[in-house]
Amino acid sequence: MNDFSDAFATALDLMRSFDPAFIEIVALSLKVSVTAVFFAALLGLPLGALLALKKFPGRGIAVVFLNALMGLPPVVVGLVIYLMLSRAGPFGVFGLLYTPTAMIVAQTVLVLPIIAAIARQTIADLHTEYADQLKSLGAREGQMILTLLAEGRSSLLTALLAGFGRAIAEVGAVMVVGGNIDHYTRTMTTAIALETSKGNLSLAMALGMLLILLTIAVNAAAFGLRRRFSLLGGAS
Amino acid sequence: MSGALLPLRLEGLSFVAGDRLVVDHITADIAPDRITVVLGHNGAGKSMLMRLCHGLMSPTAGAIRWQGREAASLTAEDIARRQSMVFHLPVLLRRTVRQNLSFPLQLRGVTVAQRRKRVDEVIAETGLGPLADRPARALSAGEQQLAAIARAWVTRPDILFLDEPTTHLDPGAVARAEKILLGIRRAGATIMLATHDLAQARRIADQVLFLAGGRLLEDRPAKDFFTAPLTEEARRFLEGRL
Amino acid sequence: MRRWNFIAVLIAALIFLPLRVAAADLLLVSTTSTENSGLFSYLLPKFTAATGIKVHVVAVGTGQALKIGERGDADVLLVHDKPSELAFVAAGYGIDRRQVMYNDFVIVGPAADPAGVAKAASATAAFARIRAAKAPFISRGDESGTHKLEGRLWAALDLRPQSGGDGWYRSIGAGMGAALNMAAASDAYTLSDRGTWLSFQNRRNLTVLYDGDPALFNQYALILVNPARHPHVHVTEARRLMDWLISAEGQAAIASFKIGGQSLFIPNYGKETP
Numbered sequence: 001m002n003d004f005s006d007a008f009a010t011a012l013d014l015m016r017s018f019d020p021a022f023i024e025i026v027a028l029s030l031k032v033s034v035t036a037v038f039f040a041a042l043l044g045l046p047l048g049a050l051l052a053l054k055k056f057p058g059r060g061i062a063v064v065f066l067n068a069l070m071g072l073p074p075v076v077v078g079l080v081i082y083l084m085l086s087r088a089g090p091f092g093v094f095g096l097l098y099t100p101t102a103m104i105v106a107q108t109v110l111v112l113p114i115i116a117a118i119a120r121q122t123i124a125d126l127h128t129e130y131a132d133q134l135k136s137l138g139a140r141e142g143q144m145i146l147t148l149l150a151e152g153r154s155s156l157l158t159a160l161l162a163g164f165g166r167a168i169a170e171v172g173a174v175m176v177v178g179g180n181i182d183h184y185t186r187t188m189t190t191a192i193a194l195e196t197s198k199g200n201l202s203l204a205m206a207l208g209m210l211l212i213l214l215t216i217a218v219n220a221a222a223f224g225l226r227r228r229f230s231l232l233g234g235a236s
Numbered sequence: 237m238s239g240a241l242l243p244l245r246l247e248g249l250s251f252v253a254g255d256r257l258v259v260d261h262i263t264a265d266i267a268p269d270r271i272t273v274v275l276g277h278n279g280a281g282k283s284m285l286m287r288l289c290h291g292l293m294s295p296t297a298g299a300i301r302w303q304g305r306e307a308a309s310l311t312a313e314d315i316a317r318r319q320s321m322v323f324h325l326p327v328l329l330r331r332t333v334r335q336n337l338s339f340p341l342q343l344r345g346v347t348v349a350q351r352r353k354r355v356d357e358v359i360a361e362t363g364l365g366p367l368a369d370r371p372a373r374a375l376s377a378g379e380q381q382l383a384a385i386a387r388a389w390v391t392r393p394d395i396l397f398l399d400e401p402t403t404h405l406d407p408g409a410v411a412r413a414e415k416i417l418l419g420i421r422r423a424g425a426t427i428m429l430a431t432h433d434l435a436q437a438r439r440i441a442d443q444v445l446f447l448a449g450g451r452l453l454e455d456r457p458a459k460d461f462f463t464a465p466l467t468e469e470a471r472r473f474l475e476g477r478l
Numbered sequence: 479m480r481r482w483n484f485i486a487v488l489i490a491a492l493i494f495l496p497l498r499v500a501a502a503d504l505l506l507v508s509t510t511s512t513e514n515s516g517l518f519s520y521l522l523p524k525f526t527a528a529t530g531i532k533v534h535v536v537a538v539g540t541g542q543a544l545k546i547g548e549r550g551d552a553d554v555l556l557v558h559d560k561p562s563e564l565a566f567v568a569a570g571y572g573i574d575r576r577q578v579m580y581n582d583f584v585i586v587g588p589a590a591d592p593a594g595v596a597k598a599a600s601a602t603a604a605f606a607r608i609r610a611a612k613a614p615f616i617s618r619g620d621e622s623g624t625h626k627l628e629g630r631l632w633a634a635l636d637l638r639p640q641s642g643g644d645g646w647y648r649s650i651g652a653g654m655g656a657a658l659n660m661a662a663a664s665d666a667y668t669l670s671d672r673g674t675w676l677s678f679q680n681r682r683n684l685t686v687l688y689d690g691d692p693a694l695f696n697q698y699a700l701i702l703v704n705p706a707r708h709p710h711v712h713v714t715e716a717r718r719l720m721d722w723l724i725s726a727e728g729q730a731a732i733a734s735f736k737i738g739g740q741s742l743f744i745p746n747y748g749k750e751t752p
Contacts, residue, residue, distance in 0.1 A: 088549040088550055
């Protein structure tokens with residue numbers, strides 16, 4: 001078990017030293033994943049609400065499709081975004097391939113189905129309980145959606161966390177569209193992949209431990225937030 | 237003030253669910269400024285009648301006609317927003333009681349200052365002061381229903397529908413709820429309340445609509461109904477026989 | 479509540495503050511072998527200091543690097559598989575191919591050497607011994623330069639081993655580091671470039687069993703992605719990088735990159751292969 005004690009010591013050293021290269025990698029990982037979750041929520045919450053509340057032909061198929069997309073392999077998403085952003089692809093003129101922006105785009109696509117699917121389920125469930133009451137109180141359709149989103153905030157926070165967890169932990173998509181460029185598109189997961197391929201297993205493992213620590217910290221903050229959220233919240 | 241929408245005329249109102257006639261050609265006039273109690277057994281069609289009147293469901297046949305002096309000039313949404321309904325199980329938002337009361341005003345675009353003033357008024361009228369800043373969902377069933385009644389009243393509706401509002405409450409909470417309802421009537425609102433609780437009907441009804449099997453069997457002033465029912469079904473109901 | 483406001487500000491800052499690092503002036507797509515050895519983090523700061531041009535490096539196998547160049551997603555390539563490089567240039571995807579440095583491939587395997595590779599007279603003979611002993615062999619299987627050389631060695635024996643079947647030949651479809659990790663974990667043989675091998679840290683029982691055959695010579699070459707095909711290519715900066723790498727200064731810098739006192743790459747611009 002020497003490997004693990006080595007990794008542990010390396011992890012401690014990394015944190016103690018505040019190595020700027022290491023801080024840079026952590027900051028980029030957080031920035032890319034948090035931004036991706038932000039945009040995925042911006043698109044996914046209304047999409048989930050739409051699928052929950054609007055009746056249209058093919059809605060059942062759309063829901064099945066959306067739920068299936070939750071299991072999309074990151075590397076496939078990476079490949080699709082790569083082909084789109086490549087100079088030879090439809091969005092090639094923007095020159096976005098191998099930039100953090102490309103990574104954000106890929107992770108947004110990756111996270112969107114999770115957020116939209118959980119939001120849809122949450123809102124559909126709440127709707128059966130609340131619909132008559134909100135209509136009776138005089139809520140218009142838009143007000144109804146906003147109120148249901150606010151009432152479901154606890155479950156929706158879980159959706160955001162699930163999305164963040166998927167984004168921060170995935171390596172396939174960011175590797176393909178980001179290119180793992182030192183000081184530019186290197187995230188914690190691509191750094192772990194790189195150190196593993198260099199046979200530097202203790203450093204790779206140490207980075208892995210710190211990634212776990214980071215996700216625990218984010219989830220703990222959300223847990224505290226949820227306790228405040230579950231009964232209260234919302235402006236008067 | 238309730239003259240704006242009321243009186244309310246129900247014209248041959250019917251509702252079919254599957255192959256069952258839940259509401260069967262009901263014709264009646266609901267007069268303003270009084271408490272009309274819709275009385276009958278479970279399954280008599282009371283709930284559905286309330287939902288039809290409030291506009292949550294559309295009738296299979298017949299019509300709801302608001303005949304007040306302003307009703308003709310109001311849009312469908314204005315008419316809906318001058319009514320409130322309290323359901324037999326309250327659905328409060330995951331917010332404080334005060335925020336719940338403020339909510340319907342917020343939907344109507346009332347300014348913050350006016351909202352605060354009106355909510356304080358209603359809290360004082362209904363005696364909810366001690367609960368005002370508690371999370372609404374953490375209250376007891378009785379307290380939640382009182383908050384739901386206060387929330388329904390906060391917009392000063394012309395008419396307030398209540399569907400078995402006190403079925404799940406203990407006697408103390410029932411008494412508080414009825415006291416609040418009598419206050420609301422004094423303030424000039426019309427109340428239409430569905431119940432199978434005979435004692436409650438005797439305490440608060442001005443007018444009784446007696447329903448059985450989806451049909452309206454009696455539509456009479458409360459004191460006439462209770463002293464001299466006209467139909468065999470009503471007599472048996474009053475005597476507590478099934 | 480103040481604590482939650484702080485968290486909200488932090489999240490907003492993460493989302494909306496721009497990254498400190500600006501986009502690069504130049505994108506160099508190279509092989510995992512050169513990147514993993516640490517060559518670029520040694521060389522490129524010197525180049526940037528001399529010219530002010532910032533370079534980003536994406537490391538993939540030679541096959542994928544050429545694909546990326548073909549699509550126009552790179553400015554310069556540094557790769558090591560002469561036949562496919564020449565085909566790439568001939569097809570008009572790249573121009574100005576320049577041989578810049580070399581190292582060599584080594585056959586590594588378990589120190590016990592069950593196939594007797596250390597006693598082989600040539601690289602192909604070493605491969606023949608591995609095949610005869612059915613000793614486990616890890617193939618990159620990823621169309622990289624290393625994989626292509628491996629294929630040529632088997633072809634010289636008239637062999638085309640397939641993964642699966644009796645299981646001694648395992649094609650993993652991954653980079654050099656992954657192949658070495660797997661060989662170390664399963665006491666298998668593999669073909670590695672010397673640069674990756676020297677900088678590899680998880681060797682366990684692995685050791686170099688055979689080297690020195692001219693057939694294992696590993697030439698690296700620079701290719702400029704054809705600007706006539708892809709007008710967005712940073713031609714000026716790309717040429718500065720190519721010129722610097724073949725200049726006396728650049729060639730000396732390559733020679734001075736050492737691990738454990740040993741040079742990983744030998745500059746040879748303008749010279750014939752040894």
